[in-house]
Every structure is written in structure tokens, then in C-alpha cells.
Amino acid sequence: MADAKPRVKVPKTATAGEPITIKTLISHVMESGLRKDKKTGELIPQQIINRFTCDFNGENVVDMTLSGGVSANPYVEFDAMIDAAGEFKFTWYDDDGSVYEASKSIELA
Amino acid sequence: MRIRAKTTAGLATAAALMLGTSAFAEPDMDARLVVNEELEITTITAAPDHLEGALEQVISGWHYRGETTRAMQADDFENPAMAFVDEGLATWDTVDGTEGESCASCHGDIEESMKGVRAVMPKINAENGELWSMEDYVNDCRTNRMGAEAWNWDKGPMKTMTAAIALQSRGMPVDVAIDGAAAPYWEQGKEMYYTRTGLLQLSCANCHQENAGNYIRADHLSQGQINGFPVFRMKQSNLVSMHNRFFGCVRDTRAESYAKGGPEFHALELYVASRGNGLSVEAPSIRN
Amino acid sequence: MTYTRRDALAVGASGIALLASTRVAFAVTGEEAIAEFTGGAAAGEGGITIKAPEIAENGNVVPVEVDAPGAAEIMLVAPANPSARLASIKFGPKSGAQRISTRIRLAKTQDVTAIARMADGSFIMTSQPVKVTVGGCGG
Numbered sequence: 001m002a003d004a005k006p007r008v009k010v011p012k013t014a015t016a017g018e019p020i021t022i023k024t025l026i027s028h029v030m031e032s033g034l035r036k037d038k039k040t041g042e043l044i045p046q047q048i049i050n051r052f053t054c055d056f057n058g059e060n061v062v063d064m065t066l067s068g069g070v071s072a073n074p075y076v077e078f079d080a081m082i083d084a085a086g087e088f089k090f091t092w093y094d095d096d097g098s099v100y101e102a103s104k105s106i107e108l109a
Numbered sequence: 110m111r112i113r114a115k116t117t118a119g120l121a122t123a124a125a126l127m128l129g130t131s132a133f134a135e136p137d138m139d140a141r142l143v144v145n146e147e148l149e150i151t152t153i154t155a156a157p158d159h160l161e162g163a164l165e166q167v168i169s170g171w172h173y174r175g176e177t178t179r180a181m182q183a184d185d186f187e188n189p190a191m192a193f194v195d196e197g198l199a200t201w202d203t204v205d206g207t208e209g210e211s212c213a214s215c216h217g218d219i220e221e222s223m224k225g226v227r228a229v230m231p232k233i234n235a236e237n238g239e240l241w242s243m244e245d246y247v248n249d250c251r252t253n254r255m256g257a258e259a260w261n262w263d264k265g266p267m268k269t270m271t272a273a274i275a276l277q278s279r280g281m282p283v284d285v286a287i288d289g290a291a292a293p294y295w296e297q298g299k300e301m302y303y304t305r306t307g308l309l310q311l312s313c314a315n316c317h318q319e320n321a322g323n324y325i326r327a328d329h330l331s332q333g334q335i336n337g338f339p340v341f342r343m344k345q346s347n348l349v350s351m352h353n354r355f356f357g358c359v360r361d362t363r364a365e366s367y368a369k370g371g372p373e374f375h376a377l378e379l380y381v382a383s384r385g386n387g388l389s390v391e392a393p394s395i396r397n
Numbered sequence: 398m399t400y401t402r403r404d405a406l407a408v409g410a411s412g413i414a415l416l417a418s419t420r421v422a423f424a425v426t427g428e429e430a431i432a433e434f435t436g437g438a439a440a441g442e443g444g445i446t447i448k449a450p451e452i453a454e455n456g457n458v459v460p461v462e463v464d465a466p467g468a469a470e471i472m473l474v475a476p477a478n479p480s481a482r483l484a485s486i487k488f489g490p491k492s493g494a495q496r497i498s499t500r501i502r503l504a505k506t507q508d509v510t511a512i513a514r515m516a517d518g519s520f521i522m523t524s525q526p527v528k529v530t531v532g533g534c535g536g
Contacts, residue, residue, distance in 0.1 A: 005195035009186035019493025023184070027192035029346075032502070034479055060489025064497070069475055069483040071458045071500035072346035073189035078486070079493030175454040189458070189500075327530030343455035397455050 004028050004049075008090055010104040019079040022054065022061075026092050026100060032068030049074055049100075051093040057086035082106065133323050136172035136331075137179075142391070145185055148280045154387040159287060163318055169388050170331040170396055173322075178343070182395050190272060190341035190393030193348050197273025200266060206257025212270075215254070220277055227271075227278035228390050231379050233290040240294040240375050243271050244350070262370040268348040272339045275392035283336050283390055285382045298380025301373060307362030313381075328397060334385040335378070337394030344397060351378050427476025427510065431522075434472050434485070434512055440522035445471075445513050447525040453503055456529040462498040465513035465521065471497055477507035503529045 009023040026049065033046025048068050054061040061080045080088070085107045092100040142150040152169035156162070171179055185191045201212045201219050216222040231242040241249075244267055248259040260267040287295040302313045316325065317333030324330065335351050342349040352369035355377055359366040367373040425433075431440070445465040453459040463471050472485040486497045495513070503509070508524040515521065 005192060005199060007186060007192055007195055009184075021493075023186040025186060025189065025192050027196055032480075055489075056491040059491045060487075061491040061493075062486055062488060062497075064484060064486040066484050067480060067482055069478055069480060069502050071189075071502055073192045073341075075187060075189065075460075075498075075500050077187075077462075077498035079496055080491055081493035082491065175450065175452070177450045177460050178454045178458075181460070343458040346457045 004092070004094070004098070004100050006090060006092065006100055006102040008088075008102050008104055010088055010106055013107045013109040014080075014082050015109045016083045017081065019081045020106075021077060021079055022088070023075070023077045024052070024054075024090060024102075025073060025075050027073050028092075028094070030066075030068060030070055030072045030074060034068065047095045049092045050095055051091075052076055053091045054078070054080070055089045055091075056080060056082055057084065061088070082108075084108065134329060136168065136322060136329070137176075138168075138172060140172060140176075140179060142169075142171055142179070142183060144183055144279070146183075150280055150391055151282065151387070151389040152391070157383065157386040160384065163314075164321075164332065164384075167334065167385055167388055168321075168332055169385075169391055170334055170337055171391060171394060173329045173331040174395070174397060178395055178397070182391075188341070188393065188395060189346075190339075190348060190395060193269045193341070194272045194276050194393055196265075197269035197271070200270055201273060206251065206255035208254065208256040210255050212250070215250075219273060223274045223277040225278055225281055227275040227392060228281045228284055230285070231375060231382065232286060238290055240291065240379060242351075242370075242375060242378055243274060244370065247271070247274075263350055263353050268339055268350055271350065272348055272393045275339060275390060278390040279392060280389050283382060283385050283388050285379060285386060287379070287383050291379060294376045294379050295383065297373075298376035298378070301377050302380055306359065307364030309362045311362045313358070313377075332384070333381065334388060335381050336385045336388040337391040337396065339392055340394050340396045342396055348393070351381075424480040425482050427474050427481040430472070430474050430482040431510070431512055434514070435520045438520055440512055440520040442523065443521060444515075445511055445521045445523045447509060447511050447523055449509050449525050449527050451526075452528045452530065456503045456505070458500050459503050459509075459527060459529075460498070460500050461509060462496065463511040463513075464494070464496045465511070465515075466495055467515055468495040468513035468521075469516050470514045471495065472512050473497075473499075473501065474510040474512070475501065475503055475507055476510060478502070478504045503527060505529050 004027050006026040011020050014020045028049050031044055031047040035044045037044055046068060049066055052064045052066060062078050064076060066074060088104045090102045142152050144150060152171050153166055156164045156167050181187050204211045231240050234241045244262050247270055251257040252259050305312045313333060316330055320330050321332045338351045339348045352374045355374050356366045356369055448462040463473060465471055470485060470487045473483040474481050475483050483501050488495050506528045508526050510524040512520055512522045
């Protein structure tokens, strides 16, 4: 799905050592591989986002493995803690090999 | 009452209604929808005059949904429909068709040019006197001005585009015209709304006016307002257009349903929209 | 034939009913998923909480939040789903809290389960019953 669009909410600033909440959303059907095509009766092949990572200035924040049990347009909310200004990088990995990315900068308060 | 039943959801509905086993639950009338902590959405307001007391107040479908569903709509980073809006916004800037233009080429910034558009849809096209929905205007631009192919009413690109456009009216009161050239369409829609149809002989009013607040199996029946469309329907985990929703409802009365984009649903869209005049455009909303 | 409420409830026109009845080759059961995660070790109680609605409005989109302070990794399992392993999340050096909030699909009423692997290699587990209703009428 080449047109999956990520949507990420990162606060503009953070206090060093205090956690901040990050919200991420991406459009993706998360085809579980369990649904049948109504017309043909065939199983629709699985196609999901199978992994999501968030890094800050090159260090990992979270690394998540997803399955077809995650809802379409996967929403992932988690907390990060930073000690310097920098950039968050978000990466979503699709079963079909596509990789979707987003990045957000943040300043120290 | 005995019903010779085939195992369908629709017949179960009729059984539930006729046996009077549905429970009533007051929608949470105290809940307030404020999006992104700043945009207040009017979700309850006085019923428009033309309803002539048929409803005391008009209430957005938002109130009939569960607490967690309602909360999801309050943050654009939590609302799954917004991921689709982003797709629509990207399409807005994408060149398509023989003329080498994008929507933005003529319309510029969507936030400026499309502000208020959704709030008055569907409306009479000034040039040909026909009742047009947003989808008609989009396809008119695509075919006549962009040299692009018309989009299917109910498929991805059209749905994401109408969601992106609808967003620009969010918070503004629904205000569809029902007089003048629109009057005959409105009357047609009104008649459809109150006419029992299908094997189950159900009209829109049977559920959405007489039984709003009651449960149909596990669904909490709302007033059937469309101020929130296009809607992210959890059932399909996808955007759903008004005509798609009408189609399903009519089909579930076990009637031959009407075409999406056809004259019947245009008229019905106008009438149903007018029942919500005064409510804020809530698109893109989340419903069941 | 009189159409009873029980019959009505049994009729699942939604795709979720189909989901619940299918078992696919790659599917993993709740026990298998947990055993794989813990390597067979027992999981203790306490220190991990799940926040999920008592009744899911729709089984396709069920918001779930798990909080396990001090965890290195958390796994979410839906034992009654055709494939029980939902998601797992590892917390890296820049993580601010061991908490994850997401939305899951539930095929039917069940105990949504979360297991956490703590920094010291021990495991803790909790579950929360979530009712999933088959929808109503309408489109």
C-alpha cells in the first residue's frame, strides 16, 4: 500500500528526564488473512503492518511487532523520555516490503 | 407473532422490535465533544422547524456511542478517520488527468476554498438546477476540468477526498436549503423517510424517529443524523459514505435497495441532512 | 418457525462471526503464545494493569492500554481469537514509561491477556474480560 499515510503527535518541547506521550496513526487496512472475498469465496491474503519502531537520535524508544489482530489504521501510543533536543524517527514495515517513515523534531523546554 | 424466518439480521431486527424486547438507554446527554481541546462541536440542538415537533431535539449520533468511541473522536491523532483524511489531502495536491492539474491548481489551499462547502451539501447546482452531492461536484471537476476519470462514488479516492473536504466545515452548523428549487427533492426525500418499505415494512422513521434510544440487538439506535459523514465505521473499519449507509439500511428492510449516487438517495440525503440543520458538521466521525 | 431471541443472537451477519469460526494454519493459541514468550516459566500477578472497555462497542476496534512499570517487553494476547498473539512491544533506552495503548480486534467475548517480561527476567500477567457484542441492523 504505497499510499499509507502516517500521522504522528509529538509535543513541541519536553523537559529532560520527564516522559512525554507520543501518538501515532497510519492508514492501513491490516488485512488479517482470515477474511473471505464475498464474490469469489477465496481467502483474502494477509497484508499488514508487521512492525513499528520509534527511535530518538538513533536510540530505540519502542519496537513493536503487530499481527492481524491489530485494528485497521493501527494506532500506537507510548511514552518517550529524552535528555537532549533532536529528532524522532518512526518506521512502519509492511508485509509487502514497503516501509513508511515519519519524523518529528523536538526541543528541550 | 409468528414469523416464517430465514436467518438474516434484518428479520431478527423485526422480531426484536415487534416483541418489544429492546431496551431503552438514554444517550449520554451531558457529554461534550471538543476536538483537539479547542473546537467545540454542537451535538445537541433545537429541532429545525420543518420537523414540526416530530423530534424535540436533534442529537448527533456521537451521543449514542460508547464512552471510548466518543473519546477517540476528540483527538485528531486518535481518530482513525484522520488517517484517511491525510490521504485525501495528499490527493488534493496530486496532479491527475489530461489537463495536468490537481485540485490545488484551481482551488488553492483546501482550508480556504473548501470551508463551509460540506455544511450546505447536498445543494442545487446553479447551472443545471439538479440536486448535487459533494461527490457530484468532485466528479464534475475531474471529468470536465481536469480531464480525469470520474471516481466511483463509494471507493477509496472519493471517500478520502470527501472526508478531506468535509473536515474543512467541521464545527460549522449544517445548513441545507430545502426551499426554492430544492423543495421538490426535499419532499421526495421526506416521503421516502416516512414510507414503510421492504419485506419488513420498515421506514427510516420507524427506527430513527420512533425508536431512537432503543436497542436493535446490540446497536444503540440513533436519530440517523448524517452530520458526521463521511464516517469511519468500525464495522467496516473504513470510511463510509452517506449513500453507502442508506443502501445498507434499505437493503436490511429486505427491499431492493437504491443506487448509490442515484436520484432516490440524493433526495433522501437532502431530507436527512435537513433533519440535522443546526448540528455541527462533525466529519470525519467514528460510528459503529 | 418462531424466531426467538436466542436464534437472533446466534445469527452473526458480521464478518466477526466468520473470523471467530476460522482457524488457520499459521494461527497460534493463547497458551502457545504465552509459552513461547515466557519459555514455559510461570508468570506472577501484580504490577501490570490492562485498561479495556467492559463492553466493546465493536469487535473491530477495541482500545486497549497496558501498563507494566519496569517491563522490558509486553505482549498482548486474545485467547479466543483465531490467532491469539496480538502484538508485542519492546521498550528501548529512550522509552519514557512501560506503557502501550493501541486498538485490537476481538473475535468474541474473552479475557484479553497481557504478559510482561521484567528487566530481571521474571514474568507477570493479567487479564481483563471484554464482552464483544454482535452488531445490530443497519447497512
